[in-house]
Amino acid sequence: MRFSAVASALGLATVASAQVTVKVGATSSDAGGIFQFIPNSINATNGTVVTFEFTGVPGNHSVTQSTFADPCDPIAGGFDSGWVLIPSQPSETPTWNLTITDTSKPLWFFCKQLLPGPHCSAGMVGAINAPTSGNTFESYQNNAKNFKGNSGQGEGALVGIGASASAGPGPITGVVQAFTASPVASSAASGASGASGASGSGTASSSAAGSSGTAAGNGAIGVTANAFVGLISAVLGFALA
Numbered sequence: 269m270r271f272s273a274v275a276s277a278l279g280l281a282t283v284a285s286a287q288v289t290v291k292v293g294a295t296s297s298d299a300g301g302i303f304q305f306i307p308n309s310i311n312a313t314n315g316t317v318v319t320f321e322f323t324g325v326p327g328n329h330s331v332t333q334s335t336f337a338d339p340c341d342p343i344a345g346g347f348d349s350g351w352v353l354i355p356s357q358p359s360e361t362p363t364w365n366l367t368i369t370d371t372s373k374p375l376w377f378f379c380k381q382l383l384p385g386p387h388c389s390a391g392m393v394g395a396i397n398a399p400t401s402g403n404t405f406e407s408y409q410n411n412a413k414n415f416k417g418n419s420g421q422g423e424g425a426l427v428g429i430g431a432s433a434s435a436g437p438g439p440i441t442g443v444v445q446a447f448t449a450s451p452v453a454s455s456a457a458s459g460a461s462g463a464s465g466a467s468g469s470g471t472a473s474s475s476a477a478g479s480s481g482t483a484a485g486n487g488a489i490g491v492t493a494n495a496f497v498g499l500i501s502a503v504l505g506f507a508l509a
């Protein structure tokens with residue numbers, strides 16, 4: 269009796285602090301390749317903490333909320349981890365905790381990185397509480413793979429629709445860098461004057477929170493983001509292909 273009572277208490281505790289881990293990005297030797305969330309479709313109850321582990325090394329990925337109908341463009345008011353750039357194996361893998369706040373609708377998300385090609389179109393999308401029929405995860409991913417052109421960029425945001433975070437990805441230390449829209453714009457501006465000798469440290473943000481990010485036109489963000497990721501890739505000299 270005592271044992272079952274303890275087990276019951278532990279069970280309740282587990283429910284109260286449910287946690288699920290999703291890997292963001294993989295390596296070329298992993299089944300399915302670099303451009304994926306693992307697992308890419310999960311179920312989670314309200315209060316569940318989804319811990320995104322940025323495991324793609326080398327890699328530069330994001331967790332950005334979208335919609336079923338438009339899988340590779342950010343939804344207005346959606347969550348966005350911002351980019352987490354990991355050029356080589358860090359001493360500690362950055363994570364991002366997203367708490368589920370509304371399970372009444374499915375949550376859809378994608379990676380907004382555009383190099384070497386849009387990761388979203390490569391199938392790097394994920395879902396939380398996707399229906400098992402109709403708008404399924406498989407349909408969502410097929411929509412993403414059929415997406416033409418560059419995926420949308422958006423800005424880092426902690427609070428999304430149906431889920432929110434209390435902090436940006438971390439730790440951002442050592443070789444790891446995190447970027448949101450604001451440093452993207454400034455780094456792209458400096459990079460435009462010459463791609464050589466760019467100082468990466470000057471463009472790094474200590475947090476991807478983006479809560480204080482300034483508003484800008486969508487078109488402007490798309491352009492600067494493209495320039496930015498190109499600059500970063502050139503500076504670091506690694507390809508994500």
Ligand SMILES: [Cu+2]
Nearest residue numbers: 329379381387
């Ligand atoms: Cu990615």
